[in-house]
Amino acid sequence: MSYVQSVIVPGEKIIARARTHWFIYLPSLCWLALGGALSLLLPLPFAALGYLLLAGALFLVLKAWIYVHSTELAVTSSRVIAKFGFIRRETVELQHSKVESLQVNQTILGRLFDYGSVVITGSGGTHAPIPYIAHPLTFRSAALTGMEALAHESPAAQDSD
Structure with missing residues (x-):
């Protein structure tokens, strides 16, 4: 209820x-795309930056989802x-x-x-x-x-x- x-x-x-509005997800989805691209395109030692961006982006997606469902x-x-x-x-x-x-x-x-x-x-x-x-x-x-x-x-x- x-x-x-x-x-x-x-x-x-x-x-x-x-x-x-769905637009609240856009910044986190952009970070998610950038993190995914970096983790796939960069060589292994530098791909860690992409993984960090992916983790941060997932946190931002979760934060936006909580905001949407609690407002x-x-x-x-x-x-x-x-x-x-x-x-x-x-x-x-x-x-x-x-x-x-x-x-x-x-x-x-x-x-x-x-x-x-x-x-x-x-x-x-x-x-x-x-x-x-x-x-x-x-x-x-x-x-x-x-x-x-x-x-x-x-x-x-x-x-x-």
């Missing part, structure tokens, strides 16, 4: 979710929930009324491959950047649209009581 599923309360619905970002009907970390977990849970902004930061490569950092800014100084999010502008739009729709429903629901 995901973290978001485990913390939502009865009646709370998930409006939007974000996933980690969650969701907007529910009442709050924004972000969780990242596997052994050392960090969570941010902000009620909609406490969210000041959902920013998207994208590099040139991020724009080309449609990934970026989503930065949740909340009242009280909460500032949570979450990098390598796939389709960050789509997520931000869905989240803001859902939050706006819920904000417009709330006064009507209160008037009918």
